[in-house]
Amino acid sequence: xxxxxxxxxxxxxxxxxxxxxxxxxxxxxxxxxxxxxxxxxxxxxxxxxxxxxxxxxxxxxxxxxxxxxxxxxxxxxxxxxxxxxxxxxxxxxxxxxxxxxxxxxxxxxxxxxxxxxxxxxxxxxxxxxxxxxxxxxxxxxxxxxxxxxxxxxxxxxxxxxxxxxxxxxxxxxxxxxxxxxxxxxxxxxxxxxxxxxxxxxxxxxxxxxxxxxxxxxxxxxxxxxxxxxxxxxxxxxxxxxxxxxxxxxxxxxxxxxxxxxxxxxxxxxxxxxxxxxxxxxxxxxxxx
DNA sequence: CACTTGACCTGTCCGC
DNA sequence: TGCGGACAGGTCAAGT
Numbered sequence: 001x002x003x004x005x006x007x008x009x010x011x012x013x014x015x016x017x018x019x020x021x022x023x024x025x026x027x028x029x030x031x032x033x034x035x036x037x038x039x040x041x042x043x044x045x046x047x048x049x050x051x052x053x054x055x056x057x058x059x060x061x062x063x064x065x066x067x068x069x070x071x072x073x074x075x076x077x078x079x080x081x082x083x084x085x086x087x088x089x090x091x092x093x094x095x096x097x098x099x100x101x102x103x104x105x106x107x108x109x110x111x112x113x114x115x116x117x118x119x120x121x122x123x124x125x126x127x128x129x130x131x132x133x134x135x136x137x138x139x140x141x142x143x144x145x146x147x148x149x150x151x152x153x154x155x156x157x158x159x160x161x162x163x164x165x166x167x168x169x170x171x172x173x174x175x176x177x178x179x180x181x182x183x184x185x186x187x188x189x190x191x192x193x194x195x196x197x198x199x200x201x202x203x204x205x206x207x208x209x210x211x212x213x214x215x216x217x218x219x220x221x222x223x224x225x226x227x228x229x230x231x232x233x234x235x236x237x238x239x240x241x242x243x244x245x246x247x248x249x250x251x252x253x254x255x256x257x258x259x260x261x262x263x264x265x266x267x268x269x270x271x272x273x274x275x276x277x278x279x280x281x282x283x284x285x286x287x288x
Numbered sequence: 289c290a291c292t293t294g295a296c297c298t299g300t301c302c303g304c
Numbered sequence: 305t306g307c308g309g310a311c312a313g314g315t316c317a318a319g320t
Contacts, residue, residue, distance in 0.1 A: 003313065075314050187313055236313060266298045
């Protein structure tokens with residue numbers, strides 16, 4: 001589900017809502033969602049206080065005052081929603097909320113705080129996970145070791161972008177954009193949107209892209225991600241922020257889930273094809 | 289090695 | 305209405 005802008009939106013909300021809260025209790029009903037040793041949980045999670053919350057790629061890291069951290073990956077359908085005691089419905093407009101009272105049948109992990117507020121980890125498809133890891137070892141788990149650079153950091157310049165792509169010259173540009181070891185945080189929505197923005201067809205091989213096209217794509221990735229971030233991310237099906245609210249970016253999307261509609265640039269019809277095993281939305285006229 | 293496919297899961301939608 | 309199949313924002317392992 002969530003890509004970089006959605007995960008960052010959740011992180012910002014959690015930072016505001018959870019900082020300095022003390023964890024009093026943790027429940028889970030699906031072991032793969034919370035694969036942790038109960039002795040370590042009792043020693044380093046229960047009664048721990050939340051220091052800060054950071055993000056790397058599509059993962060969230062909640063740092064505790066016990067020198068342990070909760071590392072969270074939401075995969076396709078994960079949600080992290082905070083509720084203060086007694087508040088049964090999400091913030092924002094009730095009609096905009098995807099969530100009713102919590103916990104519900106998709107709740108996999110419930111974290112209770114000493115002030116009787118809760119953080120619910122909901123995950124319909126059960127692909128996501130929350131792992132308790134010593135803070136100084138977090139970045140050494142395989143997921144982070146493989147991860148490429150952050151596209152919204154200042155050092156992600158055109159030179160670095162080209163260097164990262166260079167290793168994969170015979171692969172389609174869409175597959176490479178989705179590869180987290182090349183660049184961290186891009187998923188299916190922003191791959192499609194960035195390729196439309198830069199007028200590049202997703203099946204083009206990396207080695208065949210001109211420096212002008214690479215330059216356009218580099219700028220497009222940053223533009224699209226920042227636009228989404230400033231709109232609270234994209235809600236297609238499951239995504240909600242830390243208070244249960246949907247994101248607004250899809251109102252600005254030019255191709256994603258717009259098949260059958262006219263291209264905002266040339267008026268031809270957007271189509272959906274399959275590239276790198278993923279549903280892929282393009283304007284076949286202006287993406288060449 | 290690079291690339292593709294299947295697996296992990298539940299739910300929804302579409303065609304018959 | 306029921307049933308089968310395809311598909312969904314992600315990653316990882318195994319296969320070619």
